[in-house]
Amino acid sequence: MLDKCQHKDMNITRGIDHARKFKAAKREYVDEVFGPRQLYLHLLATHPDYQLHGAGTRLVGRGIEVARKEGLNLTLVAQPTAAGFYTHIGFSSTGNITITSVDEDEKFTYPVMAYNFTSR
Ligand SMILES: CC(C)(COP(=O)(O)OP(=O)(O)OC[C@H]1O[C@@H](n2cnc3c(N)ncnc32)[C@H](O)[C@@H]1OP(=O)(O)O)[C@@H](O)C(=O)NCCC(=O)NCCS
Secondary structure (H helix, E strand, O other), X not given: OOOOXXXXXXXXXXXXXXXXXXXXXXXXXXXXXXXXXXXXXXXXXXXXXXXXXXXXXXHHHHHHHHHHHHOOEEEEEOOHHHHHHHHHOOEEEXXXXXXXXXXXXXXXXXXXXXXXXXXX
Protein backbone atom coordinates (compact mmCIF):
# COMPACT_ATOMS: atom_id res chain seq x y z
CA MET A 1 0.00 0.00 0.00
CA LEU A 2 2.69 2.49 0.97
CA ASP A 3 4.47 1.79 -2.28
CA LYS A 4 1.50 2.29 -4.58
CA CYS A 5 -0.44 5.30 -3.43
CA GLN A 6 1.73 8.14 -4.76
CA HIS A 7 2.88 6.44 -7.97
CA LYS A 8 1.47 7.64 -11.26
CA ASP A 9 3.20 5.08 -13.44
CA MET A 10 4.16 1.94 -11.55
CA ASN A 11 5.85 -0.99 -13.26
CA ILE A 12 7.81 -3.92 -11.88
CA THR A 13 11.23 -2.26 -12.22
CA ARG A 14 10.06 0.93 -10.58
CA GLY A 15 8.20 -1.05 -7.91
CA ILE A 16 11.18 -3.19 -6.95
CA ASP A 17 13.51 -0.18 -6.92
CA HIS A 18 11.07 1.78 -4.77
CA ALA A 19 10.62 -1.10 -2.32
CA ARG A 20 14.41 -1.54 -1.99
CA LYS A 21 14.97 2.18 -1.36
CA PHE A 22 12.04 2.34 1.05
CA LYS A 23 13.45 -0.57 3.06
CA ALA A 24 16.90 1.05 3.26
CA ALA A 25 15.43 4.42 4.26
CA LYS A 26 13.19 2.80 6.87
CA ARG A 27 16.25 1.08 8.35
CA GLU A 28 18.15 4.38 8.54
CA TYR A 29 15.37 6.75 9.64
CA VAL A 30 13.20 4.46 11.76
CA ASP A 31 14.99 1.31 12.93
CA GLU A 32 18.34 2.96 13.72
CA VAL A 33 16.71 6.00 15.33
CA PHE A 34 14.10 4.23 17.50
CA GLY A 35 16.02 1.03 18.16
CA PRO A 36 14.93 -2.48 18.96
CA ARG A 37 12.45 -1.47 21.70
CA GLN A 38 10.01 -0.35 19.09
CA LEU A 39 6.60 -1.30 17.79
CA TYR A 40 6.42 -0.32 14.11
CA LEU A 41 2.90 -0.03 12.67
CA HIS A 42 2.79 -1.36 9.14
CA LEU A 43 0.01 -1.09 6.55
CA LEU A 44 -3.06 0.39 8.15
CA ALA A 45 -6.20 0.95 6.11
CA THR A 46 -9.94 1.20 6.71
CA HIS A 47 -12.22 0.09 3.87
CA PRO A 48 -13.43 3.25 2.06
CA ASP A 49 -17.07 2.44 2.90
CA TYR A 50 -16.21 2.52 6.61
CA GLN A 51 -13.76 5.41 6.89
CA LEU A 52 -14.41 8.18 9.41
CA HIS A 53 -16.32 5.83 11.71
CA GLY A 54 -13.55 5.32 14.25
CA ALA A 55 -12.09 2.02 12.97
CA GLY A 56 -8.65 3.52 12.22
CA THR A 57 -8.48 5.01 15.70
CA ARG A 58 -9.40 1.68 17.27
CA LEU A 59 -6.79 -0.19 15.20
CA VAL A 60 -4.01 2.22 16.14
CA GLY A 61 -5.37 2.26 19.69
CA ARG A 62 -4.49 -1.40 20.05
CA GLY A 63 -0.91 -0.58 19.02
CA ILE A 64 -0.79 2.29 21.51
CA GLU A 65 -2.04 0.00 24.26
CA VAL A 66 0.58 -2.69 23.56
CA ALA A 67 3.45 -0.21 23.16
CA ARG A 68 2.51 1.62 26.37
CA LYS A 69 2.28 -1.62 28.34
CA GLU A 70 5.61 -2.91 27.01
CA GLY A 71 7.40 0.47 27.18
CA LEU A 72 8.12 0.55 23.44
CA ASN A 73 8.54 3.40 20.97
CA LEU A 74 5.54 3.42 18.64
CA THR A 75 6.44 4.40 15.10
CA LEU A 76 5.19 4.36 11.53
CA VAL A 77 5.89 5.78 8.10
CA ALA A 78 2.76 7.54 6.84
CA GLN A 79 1.22 8.24 3.52
CA PRO A 80 1.25 12.05 3.34
CA THR A 81 -2.54 12.05 2.99
CA ALA A 82 -2.85 10.14 6.28
CA ALA A 83 -0.38 12.23 8.33
CA GLY A 84 -3.25 14.44 9.59
CA PHE A 85 -5.04 11.38 10.93
CA TYR A 86 -1.96 10.27 12.89
CA THR A 87 -1.33 13.80 14.21
CA HIS A 88 -4.96 13.93 15.31
CA ILE A 89 -4.53 10.80 17.44
CA GLY A 90 -1.23 11.82 19.03
CA PHE A 91 1.69 11.14 16.69
CA SER A 92 4.29 13.73 15.67
CA SER A 93 6.45 13.81 12.59
CA THR A 94 10.15 13.20 13.31
CA GLY A 95 11.26 13.81 9.72
CA ASN A 96 10.65 12.60 6.21
CA ILE A 97 11.79 9.75 4.01
CA THR A 98 12.25 10.91 0.42
CA ILE A 99 12.67 8.37 -2.35
CA THR A 100 13.71 9.19 -5.89
CA SER A 101 12.36 6.92 -8.62
CA VAL A 102 14.70 4.73 -10.64
CA ASP A 103 14.46 7.10 -13.63
CA GLU A 104 14.96 10.06 -11.29
CA ASP A 105 11.77 11.65 -12.66
CA GLU A 106 9.69 11.46 -9.48
CA LYS A 107 10.20 11.98 -5.76
CA PHE A 108 8.04 10.44 -3.05
CA THR A 109 7.99 11.81 0.48
CA TYR A 110 6.68 9.93 3.50
CA PRO A 111 6.53 11.40 7.02
CA VAL A 112 8.19 9.30 9.75
CA MET A 113 6.00 9.55 12.85
CA ALA A 114 6.25 8.57 16.51
CA TYR A 115 3.57 8.50 19.20
CA ASN A 116 3.81 11.06 22.03
CA PHE A 117 3.19 8.98 25.14
CA THR A 118 4.06 11.84 27.50
CA SER A 119 1.39 14.24 26.25
CA ARG A 120 -1.43 11.67 26.39
C1 LIG B 1 -6.08 6.96 7.30
C2 LIG B 1 -7.21 5.95 7.66
C3 LIG B 1 -6.58 4.64 8.12
C4 LIG B 1 -8.04 6.56 8.79
O1 LIG B 1 -9.01 5.56 9.19
P1 LIG B 1 -10.49 5.93 9.63
O2 LIG B 1 -11.15 4.67 10.10
O3 LIG B 1 -11.17 6.69 8.53
O4 LIG B 1 -10.19 6.95 10.84
P2 LIG B 1 -11.14 7.36 12.06
O5 LIG B 1 -12.58 7.23 11.66
O6 LIG B 1 -10.71 6.60 13.28
O7 LIG B 1 -10.76 8.93 12.20
C5 LIG B 1 -10.36 9.49 13.43
C6 LIG B 1 -10.22 11.00 13.28
O8 LIG B 1 -9.17 11.28 12.34
C7 LIG B 1 -9.66 12.15 11.31
N1 LIG B 1 -9.07 11.73 10.05
C8 LIG B 1 -9.28 10.58 9.40
N2 LIG B 1 -8.55 10.52 8.27
C9 LIG B 1 -7.86 11.69 8.23
C10 LIG B 1 -6.91 12.23 7.32
N3 LIG B 1 -6.52 11.54 6.22
N4 LIG B 1 -6.38 13.44 7.59
C11 LIG B 1 -6.76 14.15 8.71
N5 LIG B 1 -7.65 13.67 9.62
C12 LIG B 1 -8.19 12.47 9.38
C13 LIG B 1 -11.17 11.94 11.31
O9 LIG B 1 -11.84 13.08 10.82
C14 LIG B 1 -11.48 11.67 12.76
O10 LIG B 1 -11.61 12.91 13.44
P3 LIG B 1 -12.63 13.08 14.71
O11 LIG B 1 -12.07 12.20 15.80
O12 LIG B 1 -12.54 14.52 15.02
O13 LIG B 1 -13.97 12.64 14.23
C15 LIG B 1 -8.15 5.72 6.45
O14 LIG B 1 -8.61 6.96 5.98
C16 LIG B 1 -7.50 4.97 5.29
O15 LIG B 1 -7.51 3.73 5.27
N6 LIG B 1 -6.97 5.69 4.30
C17 LIG B 1 -6.41 5.09 3.08
C18 LIG B 1 -5.18 4.26 3.34
C19 LIG B 1 -4.10 5.03 4.06
O16 LIG B 1 -3.73 6.16 3.67
N7 LIG B 1 -3.58 4.41 5.12
C20 LIG B 1 -2.50 4.97 5.90
C21 LIG B 1 -1.20 4.44 5.42
S1 LIG B 1 0.14 5.04 6.42
